[in-house]
Amino acid sequence: MKLMTISHAVDEKMAKNDRKRDLFFLIGLILLLVGLPWSIHTYDNYHWLSKTTARAKVFTLTAHSKLGWLPGKAHGYDAITLYSKSRPKRNLTLEVEKGDTVVLKISSSDVVHGFSLKDFGILIEDGIRPGKVVLASFTADKAGTFTFSCSIICGDEHKNMQGTLVVRA
Numbered sequence: 001m002k003l004m005t006i007s008h009a010v011d012e013k014m015a016k017n018d019r020k021r022d023l024f025f026l027i028g029l030i031l032l033l034v035g036l037p038w039s040i041h042t043y044d045n046y047h048w049l050s051k052t053t054a055r056a057k058v059f060t061l062t063a064h065s066k067l068g069w070l071p072g073k074a075h076g077y078d079a080i081t082l083y084s085k086s087r088p089k090r091n092l093t094l095e096v097e098k099g100d101t102v103v104l105k106i107s108s109s110d111v112v113h114g115f116s117l118k119d120f121g122i123l124i125e126d127g128i129r130p131g132k133v134v135l136a137s138f139t140a141d142k143a144g145t146f147t148f149s150c151s152i153i154c155g156d157e158h159k160n161m162q163g164t165l166v167v168r169a
């Protein structure tokens with residue numbers, strides 16, 4: 001009888017320890033799940049840019065296989081809302097001055113896209129995957145009107161995925 005009571009108490013203690021361990025594990029997991037994407041996001045947004053010229057012209061653009069290049073950061077569902085409410089202008093135009101350092105933060109709202117701005121030697125062939133930000137940087141050392149496009153076949157509208165870069169003298 002006495003022996004059973006002891007073993008019962010030990011079981012209880014072990015169960016308590018198990019719960020404690022589970023809780024620590026859960027907290028650790030949450031920290032990892034939240035902390036990791038957050039650090040990557042922060043790195044993308046601030047750290048990388050602080051290493052480039054402080055006076056760089058920064059543009060954020062989002063690729064969408066039906067809408068083309070959208071200004072700013074658009075998630076898949078935002079793009080769909082935009083699509084149904086007011087169809088944005090297909091050709092996105094970016095304007096800079098000659099001599100500007102230009103930084104493009106490119107992401108995708110749906111499928112894997114590419115990016116090509118041949119006149120300034122930019123070609124992103126590895127692909128811009130949804131949820132990732134790909135950075136491209138160049139110096140706008142010549143004036144004129146240039147075309148950028150998607151460099152990976154991403155759907156029926158792929159050939160319409162074009163935008164314009166205007167470099168003013």
Ligand SMILES: [Cu+2]
Binds near residue numbers: 113150151
């Ligand atoms: Cu595309």
